[in-house]
Amino acid sequence: MEAEVGGVAVHYAEHGSGLPVVAVHGAGVDHREMAGALEPVFRDRPGYRRVYPDLPGMGRTPVPDWLRGSDDVLDLLLGLVDAVVGDEEFAIAGHSFGGYLAAAVADRRPSQVAGLALICPLGEEARDVPAHAVLHASADVADALDPAEQGQFLDYFVVQTPATVERFREYVAPALPLVDRDGLGRMLDRWRLSGVPGGAAPYTGPTLILAGRQDSTVGYAGPWELVERYPRATYAVLDRAGHALPHEQPALFTALVTEWLDRVDERGHGGQLKD
Template structure:
């Protein structure tokens, strides 16, 4: 599906009916990574309309020339929300850069955002970021991935098993050749958002203990801004936490959704 927002076209996929769930992927992939992570959560949980956009410069959403930073991307997403969600309450799940944008949406629309979930969120001041180290490797990737894909897989995953190779092949690799790196470069030249202020709704913050991209220590600093946040650091998980800790991800997202439902009913 496509929505035209101020002359820009945003591609998105949606599943289900009910309260909208806006799922925002990170940099260098597309909507398929978030759909692969979240659809198992909703398999036995009706009542949610999952909306998975391709962020600008990734998947099938181009980067308009006027986009010059994260604030411009945020404005585009707010326009998408107006077009696709309207004035309904909705929840947001964001991974990495998508988590950073999700924080911006919650800051701008706190009354409309019913819940916020951040997975390995990018932050303004990452600290104590560990070097990339593979914890477990039991997969032969030579037959499953191209040489370029093998390099991306090895740099992204700290748990390298047949199961994580398959998830990479299905949910990550197809997006790699679609990235507009020049367009993303324009966005990341001014990547800091002007507003990521506090949000008081039900919040979940998940970090990977072995995350060599954003680390886990900086995510703890967010807890002070979110008074109803559950914060968890998962061992055996890097920046690819949604693929490496699928069971815990499903359980923690489900518990967060329970808190969202409780909060909305109060």
């Protein structure tokens, strides 16, 4: 599906009906990674309209000539929300760079955002980021991948098994050749959003923050510092998980996202809890 936002044809996938849940992927992939992580959560849980956009320069959404950084990407994402969700309440989830954008959406639309989930979120400053270390690997597991894909898999996953290879092949690898490297590079040159970080009032809706103990991209210390901004946040750091946490710990991921949705469902219109 497509929605025109500021003259850009923004591609997105949509499943189900009910409370909208906008799920934003990270850099260098497309909507399929978030769909692969979240759709199992909704398999036996009706009542949600899942919206999975492709960010500019990834998947099937082009990078417009005027896009110069994250401020423009955020404007495009907010425009997509206006076009697809309208003025309804919605929940939003994001992984990595998508988490950085999702948090900004909640800052700008706190009364409309019914819940916020941040998965290995990128922050303003990364600190105490561990070196990449493989915790568990099956012998020669990457041999099942094309040579061009092997390096991506080996650098991304800390759990390297036939199961994680299959998830990589289904949800990550198809997006790699679709990335507009020049456009993505232009966007990431100005990846920090303008304004004072944390300048908005704390978001008070149900929040989930997940971090991988072995995440060599953003670490887990930075995500922990977000807790003070979210008075209704659950924070969990998972062992045996790096930046590919949803693929490496799918059972725990599903359980924690399910509990977050339980808390979102308790909310009434306008952010008030139901009796």
